[in-house]
Amino acid sequence: MFSPDGTRIVFTSSREGNPELYIINKDGSGLRRLTNHPAIDTSPTWSPTGTQIAFTSDRAGQPQIYIVGADGLNLRRLTTAESYADRPTWSPAPFNEIAFAARTGPGYDIKIYDLATGMTRQITFGEGSNESPAYAPNGRHLAFTSTRTGRTNIFTIGRDGRGVRQVTRDGNNFTPSWSN
Amino acid sequence: MVQLTSMRAYHLVIVIAILLTAAGCSRRKPPVAQPVPPPAAAPPATAAAPPPPPVRVEEALPVPAEPVGEDSIGGRSLDELNRNSPFKPVFFDLDSAELDDPGRAIVGGNAELLKKYSAWVITVEGHADERGTAEYNLALGERRAVAVKTYLISLGVAPDRVRTVSYGKEFPFDPGHNEAAWSKNRRAHFVITSK
Numbered sequence: 001m002f003s004p005d006g007t008r009i010v011f012t013s014s015r016e017g018n019p020e021l022y023i024i025n026k027d028g029s030g031l032r033r034l035t036n037h038p039a040i041d042t043s044p045t046w047s048p049t050g051t052q053i054a055f056t057s058d059r060a061g062q063p064q065i066y067i068v069g070a071d072g073l074n075l076r077r078l079t080t081a082e083s084y085a086d087r088p089t090w091s092p093a094p095f096n097e098i099a100f101a102a103r104t105g106p107g108y109d110i111k112i113y114d115l116a117t118g119m120t121r122q123i124t125f126g127e128g129s130n131e132s133p134a135y136a137p138n139g140r141h142l143a144f145t146s147t148r149t150g151r152t153n154i155f156t157i158g159r160d161g162r163g164v165r166q167v168t169r170d171g172n173n174f175t176p177s178w179s180n
Numbered sequence: 181m182v183q184l185t186s187m188r189a190y191h192l193v194i195v196i197a198i199l200l201t202a203a204g205c206s207r208r209k210p211p212v213a214q215p216v217p218p219p220a221a222a223p224p225a226t227a228a229a230p231p232p233p234p235v236r237v238e239e240a241l242p243v244p245a246e247p248v249g250e251d252s253i254g255g256r257s258l259d260e261l262n263r264n265s266p267f268k269p270v271f272f273d274l275d276s277a278e279l280d281d282p283g284r285a286i287v288g289g290n291a292e293l294l295k296k297y298s299a300w301v302i303t304v305e306g307h308a309d310e311r312g313t314a315e316y317n318l319a320l321g322e323r324r325a326v327a328v329k330t331y332l333i334s335l336g337v338a339p340d341r342v343r344t345v346s347y348g349k350e351f352p353f354d355p356g357h358n359e360a361a362w363s364k365n366r367r368a369h370f371v372i373t374s375k
Contacts, residue, residue: 012319014326014344019319042319056316058275063316086313101313108313131313145314174314174350 002026003050004092010034010044010053010070021055023070034072045090045098046070054078054088054098065100065113078113081120085111087132092139095159099123099133099142110144112159123161134176135159143167143176254297258372266293267302267370269353270328271363275312277323279331287328290370291335297375304328305369306346307353309362314348321346328368343373 001010008030010023021034021041035041039059046053047067054067065078065088079085084103091097096115101108104122107129111122124130128148135142139159146155154167154176167176253266267290270283279287294300306321306328325344333339353369354361 014319014322017326017330019322040316040319040323043315058316063313084313087315106311132315172350 001044001046003046004048005050008050010046012042012044021053021068032072034068034070043087045088047090048093054090056086056088065098079120082111084108089133089135089142091135091159092137095139097159099135099159101131101133101144107147110142110157121161123157123159132175134178136178137180143178145174145176254375258375261372261375265370265372267372269370270324270368272324272366272368274309274362274366275320276366277306277320277327279327284331287331288335291332291337294332294337294341299375300372301341301343301374303343303345303371303373304332305351305371306344307351307365307367307369308349309365310349310352310357311362312349314350317348318346321348324366324368 002008003010006026008023008025010021012019013022014020015022016033018038019040019042020036021044022031023034024031034044034053035055035057037057037059039057040063041055041057041059043056044053045055051070052067053070054065056063057066058064059066060077062084063086064080064082065085066075067078068075078088078098079100079102082102085100088098088100091099097112098115099110099112102111102122104126107126108131109122109124109126110130110133111120113120123142124144124146128146130144130146130148133142133144136156141156141158141163143154143156145152147153148155149166149169152172152174153169154173155164156167157164253261268286270279270286272278272283273280294302304325306323306325308317308320308324312320322344325346329339329342329344332342349365352361352365353367354364356362
């Protein structure tokens with residue numbers, strides 16, 4: 001995933017045997033390892049300022065959302081009330097929140113963590129399984145996947161949970177991402 | 181008239197086909213017949229005594245398919261090989277990338293096959309069941325594929341002959357939504373990519 005200024009990429013690699021996060025400049029130089037843990041570290045997303053990265057790790061047993069500085073320091077766990085959380089997506093400014101997929105039964109729903117208040121709100125409610133949220137560049141909408149119409153398709157939804165629209169209709173469709 | 185001629189030609193073709201098949205069978209018999217009797221003879225040794233032998237030899241005839249098939253593996257196309265793969269898949273526990281004893285035995289058998297066909301290059305695909313999220317399952321599948329590759333290397337397979345890829349939960353072997361299906365989907369699948 002590109003940093004907000006477009007100069008760096010954060011990605012998951014198992015080049016050293018275990019899925020870890022790495023940062024590299026877009027010209028391929030300056031590779032450095034961001035995480036170092038025998039658990040799975042994956043699904044990174046940049047903060048709007050490019051100074052922090054939220055990601056998923058199962059270092060506590062089940063996948064949860066964590067935040068770490070882009071320099072690898074100041075790691076902290078963000079989600080504590082979820083049994084399983086994955087695919088964080090950091091909103092663009094002026095919104096200051098992180099959306100993610102949380103297990104809410106046999107499937108998942110999209111929740112949003114407000115970094116200013118520490119409060120979490122839910123924007124999908126059990127219509128199929130809802131995963132892989134991705135903030136639009138304007139921050140007002142998210143793309144996500146849902147099985148609500150049968151197979152896995154891409155939908156968009158307002159950050160207030162309104163205005164669901166189906167984008168794909170054929171086959172199974174995973175892990176959406178927006179153009180800028 | 182035309183019909184009669186074509187009927188004759190048809191019968192002629194059938195007769196030739198039968199003769200060729202018989203010739204083919206008689207050609208195949210010698211190399212095959214030799215390896216077969218020993219395994220067929222082994223089990224009856226524990227059972228009854230004199231009458232079985234002749235019968236057992238007759239029964240052994242259908243079995244030759246195995247040695248013949250194995251010998252012909254090298255001549256098959258990649259598509260044929262992967263459609264009816266000589267490699268066995270490895271299965272994993274929920275949210276685990278650890279090879280258990282049966283898993284290690286399967287990878288061991290697959291390693292032997294790789295040593296026998298030393299030009300083959302394979303891709304180990306890591307898969308997960310549908311219960312995890314798409315992104316986490318990609319990492320989990322990657323871990324499973326890497327675990328298999330690591331074990332293959334420890335058994336003497338050259339690292340550059342084994343590639344890995346993860347498909348997470350995107351290509352389930354069994355589309356069901358129960359443990360019977362999930363247990364089949366938590367797997368590492370072997371695909372021959374060049375030979």
